[in-house]
Amino acid sequence: MKNVRTSIIALALTALSAGSVFAADMTPKTREQVRAELMQAQRDGTLIADGQTGATFRQVFPGSYMQPAAAGTTSRDQIRAELMEAKRNGTLVADGQTGATFRDLSPQRYPTNTMQAMGASSGTTVGMGQSTSTMKSN
Numbered sequence: 001m002k003n004v005r006t007s008i009i010a011l012a013l014t015a016l017s018a019g020s021v022f023a024a025d026m027t028p029k030t031r032e033q034v035r036a037e038l039m040q041a042q043r044d045g046t047l048i049a050d051g052q053t054g055a056t057f058r059q060v061f062p063g064s065y066m067q068p069a070a071a072g073t074t075s076r077d078q079i080r081a082e083l084m085e086a087k088r089n090g091t092l093v094a095d096g097q098t099g100a101t102f103r104d105l106s107p108q109r110y111p112t113n114t115m116q117a118m119g120a121s122s123g124t125t126v127g128m129g130q131s132t133s134t135m136k137s138n
Contacts, residue, residue, distance in 0.1 A: 044058065049061075089103065090102040
């Protein structure tokens with residue numbers, strides 16, 4: 001019984017607070033505000049073009065409207081570092097038509113494993129978690 005009473009009180013408080021929120025949004029707009037919103041919607045392509053599907057003009061004619069700029073989260077220094085790393089690894093695209101990378105076109109110019117890229121000595125072989133060294137006997 002106590003749970004029922006608590007839920008009824010919570011429901012009543014929620015209804016009262018929702019009513020005040022709706023009342024705050026019901027302020028009338030001026031003609032100028034409505035015209036400004038209409039002009040903005042025409043520029044953005046957000047007006048409904050097809051009433052049956054609900055598609056906007058931007059969706060129907062995407063080439064007629066500018067696409068919003070994508071906000072990047074990486075800094076210039078990070079992008080430059082990624083570019084230099086791609087140049088070192090040969091992962092930059094060399095041929096735009098085929099998508100071949102520089103490593104694909106000339107694999108002999110790029111090391112095959114990370115230990116060679118780090119400058120490991122030629123006497124050490126690394127693979128699958130094991131390392132062996134070759135030693136010369138005198």
